Amino acid sequence: MKQLISLIFIFMGYVSFSQNDDERLAADYYQRGEFEKALITYQKLYEEQPNNYNYIFYLIKTHQELEQFSAAESLIRSKITIYQNPTLLIELGYNHQLQGASQKAKENYEEALSKIEERPDFAPLIGRQFEQHALLDYAIETYKKAMALDPNLNFNRELAQIYGEQGNIEMLFSHYMAYIEVRPEYINTIKRQFSDFISENSTNENNVLLRKLLLKKIQTEPETYWYELLSWLFMQEKDYDRAFTQEKALFMRKRESLSRILELAMTALGEKENDVATSIFNYVLENTQNVGTILIANQYLLDIEIATAPVKNRLEIQKKYNQLFSEYGISPQTLGLQIAYANFLAFHLNQPETASDFLKESLKLNISALQQAAVKMKLADILVFQEKFNEALIYYTQIQTSSKNSTIAQEARFKVAKTSYYKGDFEWAESQLKILKASTSQLIANDALALKLLISDNKYEDSLHVALKLYAKADLMAFQNKNDEAISLLDKILTDHQGESIEDQALFKQAELLVQKHDYDKAIKNYELIIAYHNDGILVDDAYFYLAELYNKTLDEPEKAKPLYEKIIFNHQDSIYFVESRKQFRMLRGDAIN
Numbered sequence: 001m002k003q004l005i006s007l008i009f010i011f012m013g014y015v016s017f018s019q020n021d022d023e024r025l026a027a028d029y030y031q032r033g034e035f036e037k038a039l040i041t042y043q044k045l046y047e048e049q050p051n052n053y054n055y056i057f058y059l060i061k062t063h064q065e066l067e068q069f070s071a072a073e074s075l076i077r078s079k080i081t082i083y084q085n086p087t088l089l090i091e092l093g094y095n096h097q098l099q100g101a102s103q104k105a106k107e108n109y110e111e112a113l114s115k116i117e118e119r120p121d122f123a124p125l126i127g128r129q130f131e132q133h134a135l136l137d138y139a140i141e142t143y144k145k146a147m148a149l150d151p152n153l154n155f156n157r158e159l160a161q162i163y164g165e166q167g168n169i170e171m172l173f174s175h176y177m178a179y180i181e182v183r184p185e186y187i188n189t190i191k192r193q194f195s196d197f198i199s200e201n202s203t204n205e206n207n208v209l210l211r212k213l214l215l216k217k218i219q220t221e222p223e224t225y226w227y228e229l230l231s232w233l234f235m236q237e238k239d240y241d242r243a244f245t246q247e248k249a250l251f252m253r254k255r256e257s258l259s260r261i262l263e264l265a266m267t268a269l270g271e272k273e274n275d276v277a278t279s280i281f282n283y284v285l286e287n288t289q290n291v292g293t294i295l296i297a298n299q300y301l302l303d304i305e306i307a308t309a310p311v312k313n314r315l316e317i318q319k320k321y322n323q324l325f326s327e328y329g330i331s332p333q334t335l336g337l338q339i340a341y342a343n344f345l346a347f348h349l350n351q352p353e354t355a356s357d358f359l360k361e362s363l364k365l366n367i368s369a370l371q372q373a374a375v376k377m378k379l380a381d382i383l384v385f386q387e388k389f390n391e392a393l394i395y396y397t398q399i400q401t402s403s404k405n406s407t408i409a410q411e412a413r414f415k416v417a418k419t420s421y422y423k424g425d426f427e428w429a430e431s432q433l434k435i436l437k438a439s440t441s442q443l444i445a446n447d448a449l450a451l452k453l454l455i456s457d458n459k460y461e462d463s464l465h466v467a468l469k470l471y472a473k474a475d476l477m478a479f480q481n482k483n484d485e486a487i488s489l490l491d492k493i494l495t496d497h498q499g500e501s502i503e504d505q506a507l508f509k510q511a512e513l514l515v516q517k518h519d520y521d522k523a524i525k526n527y528e529l530i531i532a533y534h535n536d537g538i539l540v541d542d543a544y545f546y547l548a549e550l551y552n553k554t555l556d557e558p559e560k561a562k563p564l565y566e567k568i569i570f571n572h573q574d575s576i577y578f579v580e581s582r583k584q585f586r587m588l589r590g591d592a593i594n
Contacts, residue, residue, distance in 0.1 A: 030058065035065045060091055069099050086115040086122055087129040094133050109138055116142060120150040127158060136162050154182045160193070169197055173210050177217065177229075184225045191232055201587060202237040224253055231264075240268040240276045248283065258284050258293060265300065274304050291328060298324055299337050306348060314348055330361070335371055338362045339378045346382040347481055355382050373399045373408050380415065385480055389423050410436060410444050417451065422476045424469050426455050446576070453538060458502045467497040471506060483513045504534035508542060515546075520555060541575035544568050552584060562588045 022045055029038035039062045046055045056079060063072035076092045079085070093108030109130075115122055123146030130139035139162055143155035160175035176190045197206045210233055217226040231246035247261050265280035281297040281304075288294060298320075305317055321341045328334050338358070345355035359379045363372060380395035396419065399412035417432035429451070436448035458468045470493050477486035490510040493502060511526035527550075530543035548564035551557045565585035568575050575581070 026058070030062060030065075035062050038062050039066065057091070060095075064095060064098055069095055086112040086126050089115075090126065090129045090133070090135075094135075097133075109135070113138065113142060113145065116145050117149065120146040120153060122146075123153065123155060124158070127155070131162065136166055154179060156182070164197070169206050170209055170213075172197065173213050177213065180225055180229075181221075181223075184223075187225050187228065191229070194229075194233075195236065198233065198236055199587070200237055202239060207233065207237065222253075224250055227253070228260075231260075235264070235267065238271060238273075240264065240271070240273050240280075244268075244276065244280055244283075251287070258288055262293070262296065265297075269300060269304065274308055278304055291333065295324070295328065295334060295337055299340055302340065302344075306344060317344065318349065330365075332365050332367050332371065335362065335365070335367060335375070339374060342378055342382065346385055352382050352386045369402050370406075370408065373403045373412075377408065377412065377415070380412075384415075384419055384422065384476075387422075387476070389419050392419055407441050407444075410441055414444050414448055417448070421451065421455065421472050422479075424465065424472060426459050426465060426468065430455055454505055457538070458500075458505070461501050467493055467500055467502040470497075471502055471509070474506075474509065478509070478513060483516060486510075487513050487517075504530050504537045504539045507534075508539050511543075511546070515550065515554075520550065523550065541568055541572040541577055544572070545575070545577040545581060548581070548584070552588070558588050 022041055026038050026041035026045060029035070029041060039059070042055055042059045042062055046052070046059050049055060056075070060072050060075055063069070063075070072095050073092065076088055076095060080088045080092070089108050089112040093105040093112070096102075096108065097105035112126055112129075116126065123142050127139045127142040130136070130142060140159060143159050143162075147153050147155055156175040156179035160172045160179065163169075163171035163175060173194070176193060180187055180190055194210065198204065198210060199207065201207065211230070214226055214230045214233065217223075218230065227246045227250040231243045231250065234240070234243035234246065243264055244261075247264055251258065251261060261280060261284055265277050265284065268280065269277040278301060281301050284297045285294060288297075302317060302320060305313070305320075309317065321337070321344065324337060325334065325341075328337075330338065339362070342355040342359045342362075345358065346352040356379060359375055359382070362375050363379075367375070376395045376399055380392040380399075383389075383392035383395070393416060396412040396416045400409045400416075403409045403412075413432055414436055417429040417436070420426075420429040420432070433448045433452040433455075436444060437452070454471075455468070458471075459465055462468070470489060474486045474489040474493070477483075477489065487510055490506045490513075493506045494510075497503065497506075507526045507530050511523040514520070514523035514526065524547065527543045527547040530537070530539055531547075534540060534543075544564045544567050548561040548568075551564070552561035562585060565581040565588070568577055568581040569585060572578065
């Protein structure tokens, strides 16, 4: 008996596998347009499972592809008598439509629609079948009729998608908004849908339309989700000031978390909108009693001040740090502020010893292993600033040991490689960089690859590595904020090692430093030299992109930027700047960017 049961199961399994193979084969024939072969295979499958809807519909479609309309109609009518399925009426109508019998097709479509009066919940089934045949007006009528019959049904999302296919963007926005009114928890999903139809350009027709619809909703139905959507739209347009206005209105209505406003501030800061970011962080400080939030906002405000204030204001900035420590103490809670303060002391006040001593005290606090790693990372950076490379390497290595396989451990390994490179130990640096090519952090992997290419491209040309050592020294000077000295040393490389492989790297690094000094004319000249004389080098796409960005976003000369972006689009499709270049080029050309 057991043997018989086993044989039955084996046979059933064989049949199942056989059917699956035949189904894949039939689908493959159909996709490749080999409809005669598809028909034979689907007929076989249908004979084995005559109630399988998938086989029925594909058999109908295959008959239609072969213009065997009578066979298709016979099959459809035989199933209509059995199943009373309204989608079969649509198939019958479509079969008539393919033969040019539009009146008969219309009658079948109308009959399918009438079934909704009996069962409004048939709407998704009927609507999708109409959509499959691009009968979009019928699909719209289906969903609207069902919703009119049963107000509890919500097909606004389906309607929005259909209107999108028809290019009726106003109705798309309106129906997605109607969907949110019933299902506000889906607001983030709807934002993703909207993002396909709006752009960064606030004058784009779709942006203007959505803004009008949202403002009208706020006036007539001031629900919080309309403020949130309008804020989101302004953020897509990078109009952070107006987004802030909406976020304030939202906060005043809900009086809940400030996390959205903090997120907006950090986004504005990332886009170098320092004035707006400052206003937002100050608003946060005025409206919170949470110590953690107060410390975060103050830390970002100090970062902005350090980046923008003249050198003479730095002692005032130091006083602000000390006032915060007086008020909130030196504790694990203020650790982020302590690390930022040490960075300020070393890199902006040129007090690395004081900074190191301060951080060594931070290490004595009762903090986690990850927090200790963060302190040691900054301590090691300061030691590199002082050119105490061996001591720095000890701290970086400790981080790798204590935080294995973490992102901070990978960052520490990269800094081991960078420090070794500064020292002139290029072999060891390369060995570390090879490991980091597979880093889980894309940023670290990209930085590791760039540094490895710099070393490998230049270490063989000169066995003494004279030019590479000079370049590493200039790179270190830039890290130490000695930009003028770095620019001068790079000039020496460009004079003494003209025509060598290091030349394009020296031009590019110098251009980066010249931009920081706002010496744009000289920076432009460097980028143009790379494009003219190193057109087959690894930095040519970087030069095109950075020069385009300089013209577009700093010098406000978009017409000069456009052909540079275009060069990347057509000549450097594998560049990491390709996607952004295409986006910027299309915006400058006036396209609607989805």
